[in-house]
Amino acid sequence: MGNVFRRSSGRGWRLRQNSMRLWPEWIQKLNSYKTPLTFDKPLIQLAASEKEAEIMDELIKKKSKFGIYRIQPEDFPKLNVTWPTAKYGGLISAFDGRIDPIALLKALRIALQNIGVKEFKKTVKKLARNSSTSSKRWDILLNDGTKLTQDFVIICAAQGSEKLIKDLGYKIGLEAILGQALEVELDSQNNNWLNWPAVLISNGINLIPQSQNKLLIGASIEQGTKPQASELEKLKTLKGLAPNWLKTAKVINSWHGIRCKPINQYAPILENPEPGLIIATGHYRNGILLSPATAEWIGSCITSS
Numbered sequence: 001m002g003n004v005f006r007r008s009s010g011r012g013w014r015l016r017q018n019s020m021r022l023w024p025e026w027i028q029k030l031n032s033y034k035t036p037l038t039f040d041k042p043l044i045q046l047a048a049s050e051k052e053a054e055i056m057d058e059l060i061k062k063k064s065k066f067g068i069y070r071i072q073p074e075d076f077p078k079l080n081v082t083w084p085t086a087k088y089g090g091l092i093s094a095f096d097g098r099i100d101p102i103a104l105l106k107a108l109r110i111a112l113q114n115i116g117v118k119e120f121k122k123t124v125k126k127l128a129r130n131s132s133t134s135s136k137r138w139d140i141l142l143n144d145g146t147k148l149t150q151d152f153v154i155i156c157a158a159q160g161s162e163k164l165i166k167d168l169g170y171k172i173g174l175e176a177i178l179g180q181a182l183e184v185e186l187d188s189q190n191n192n193w194l195n196w197p198a199v200l201i202s203n204g205i206n207l208i209p210q211s212q213n214k215l216l217i218g219a220s221i222e223q224g225t226k227p228q229a230s231e232l233e234k235l236k237t238l239k240g241l242a243p244n245w246l247k248t249a250k251v252i253n254s255w256h257g258i259r260c261k262p263i264n265q266y267a268p269i270l271e272n273p274e275p276g277l278i279i280a281t282g283h284y285r286n287g288i289l290l291s292p293a294t295a296e297w298i299g300s301c302i303t304s305s
């Protein structure tokens with residue numbers, strides 16, 4: 001077949017809004033004493049230049065109904081640390097923020113177990129159409145030789161999706177974009193995050209309070225799978241905009257991960273090319289943010305088939 005999926009545009013903002021609508025519901029459902037989850041708000045993005053401030057003004061004109069407002073330097077909350085760039089103000093997104101991804105994955109795993117979802121800790125070697133029955137359409141061959149036959153198959157295997165899809169006669173292009181992040185410990189005088197937003201973005205870099213004097217900084221955007229030391233330095237210095245308290249902070253942890261990005265196509269790839277075959281992959285930098293909207297879309301593919 002060799003079918004290539006057509007590019008889709010304009011879907012990103014819709015998916016984002018759907019996720020923002022669904023997150024409070026998800027948190028309520030997933031929250032338990034074993035897996036406490038919170039959605040910390042808001043997000044403040046600082047403008048690094050006059051030009052960026054103008055772009056923010058344009059965005060706010062179009063999106064103010066989504067709780068996005070301009071924030072001027074004099075409106076910044078008073079902190080005992082200086083803001084990285086206060087000169088041009090920024091924007092505040094009242095409903096945006098942060099959820100702890102580790103806590104979220106733990107909560108999801110427990111919720112799936114509670115509804116009886118069976119987990120196979122195996123790799124899928126091959127997918128194939130099963131023409132012998134009208135309902136159970138898909139054979140799933142695992143690397144230990146187990147064969148499962150199912151009504152639906154949802155391919156969400158990041159870089160591994162390419163091969164699984166190719167075996168079925170479709171083509172997608174995915175590339176690896178590495179991201180590094182840091183945890184720093186601040187001098188004890190600068191340890192009060194009171195009035196700091198859940199996420200502060202400066203020069204495209206996120207600053208997230210982790211605990212009293214600890215801060216997460218991320219993430220770099222690097223082509224390929226090999227982390228570059230120079231990119232870690234750029235994070236720590238906010239590409240030249242870091243205030244002194246950040247420059248002198250001690251790096252106590254660093255890590256990296258791979259994001260899967262569609263080539264020449266908007267992220268994510270959400271396709272339902274034939275009955276029972278669902279592709280939901282290539283979420284690039286927004287896989288966590290968009291998980292509720294992606295799940296809702298997958299659900300609609302299943303219920304409408």
Ligand SMILES: Cc1cc2nc3c(=O)[nH]c(=O)nc-3n(C[C@H](O)[C@H](O)[C@H](O)COP(=O)(O)OP(=O)(O)OC[C@H]3O[C@@H](n4cnc5c(N)ncnc54)[C@H](O)[C@@H]3O)c2cc1C
Nearest residue numbers: 123124157158160179219257258283284285286287288289
């Ligand atoms: C440093 C960093 C910071 C990020 N920050 C954010 C953020 O702030 N907000 C946000 O929304 N997103 C963020 N992301 C992106 C987010 O992590 C990804 O979009 C998300 O993890 C994608 O989820 P996924 O399940 O599609 O893919 P993955 O998390 O890559 O998981 C794919 C899984 O498929 C498995 N697999 C592959 N092939 C097979 C096979 N043949 N059979 C069985 N299993 C297979 C793999 O082992 C893997 O477990 C960040 C990523 C990085 C690296």
